[in-house]
Amino acid sequence: MGNKASPVVLIAEDNSSHLELLSYNIQAAGFQVIKASDGQLALELIMEQRPDILLLDWMLPFMSGIEICSYIRASRKLENTPIILVSARADEEDRVKGLESGADDYIVKPFLVSEVIARIKANLRRIRPSAVGQKITFEDIILDSEQHRVYRDGKMIKMGPTEYSLLSTLIEKPGRVWSRDQLLDRIWGRGIHVEVRTVDVHIGRLRKSLCQHGGTDLLRTVRGTGYSLG
Numbered sequence: 001m002g003n004k005a006s007p008v009v010l011i012a013e014d015n016s017s018h019l020e021l022l023s024y025n026i027q028a029a030g031f032q033v034i035k036a037s038d039g040q041l042a043l044e045l046i047m048e049q050r051p052d053i054l055l056l057d058w059m060l061p062f063m064s065g066i067e068i069c070s071y072i073r074a075s076r077k078l079e080n081t082p083i084i085l086v087s088a089r090a091d092e093e094d095r096v097k098g099l100e101s102g103a104d105d106y107i108v109k110p111f112l113v114s115e116v117i118a119r120i121k122a123n124l125r126r127i128r129p130s131a132v133g134q135k136i137t138f139e140d141i142i143l144d145s146e147q148h149r150v151y152r153d154g155k156m157i158k159m160g161p162t163e164y165s166l167l168s169t170l171i172e173k174p175g176r177v178w179s180r181d182q183l184l185d186r187i188w189g190r191g192i193h194v195e196v197r198t199v200d201v202h203i204g205r206l207r208k209s210l211c212q213h214g215g216t217d218l219l220r221t222v223r224g225t226g227y228s229l230g
Contacts, residue, residue, distance in 0.1 A: 039063025
């Protein structure tokens with residue numbers, strides 16, 4: 001489906017003028033675009049064409065962005081695809097619901113198109129790590145950055161791209177305490193507004209992933225400060 005060196009973004013948005021505006025600008029930024037005006041079509045295109053990243057509106061006809069998130073995260077072939085959820089819902093409760101459904105990022109309408117493009121780039125950087133070929137070990141965890149896989153006690157661990165990126169950061173310096181702001185800068189990038197609560201949600205998901213086959217919880221919460229591994 002075209003040149004895979006240029007990442008493919010699927011945009012699901014039922015407002016045709018918003019869809020065209022996003023599509024035009026994202027293509028102008030160097031990406032390939034797949035467009036869908038409802039959730040059912042979006043899911044069909046995702047399954048058929050396997051885009052690199054998804055930009056989903058929360059309120060879509062036939063199938064909501066939240067429902068698509070849950071479906072993607074339950075799919076073995078698509079579970080690591082980054083998802084950005086777009087919504088007019090600005091309450092923290094809605095943000096948390098969106099992230100807990102499986103989204104990696106959450107953008108509130110109205111937004112700047114430049115911010116959307118920055119978020120797309122930041123999320124893609126996490127699944128295309130610049131350093132490859134390294135295997136980093138801590139206790140019984142092995143992070144293989146070339147294969148983009150994590151093993152614990154010899155068993156492969158399933159986790160989303162944001163959780164993988166958090167683990168990549170924490171495992172570099174076991175014992176170092178990272179503040180939420182430091183993790184936001186490192187994982188999401190400077191100058192991009194992401195709620196601090198987002199870090200807590202993803203740390204919770206990382207904790208669950210690392211213990212999916214058993215084993216002790218190696219993530220440490222330092223009250224009032226942040227998180228460390230070990």
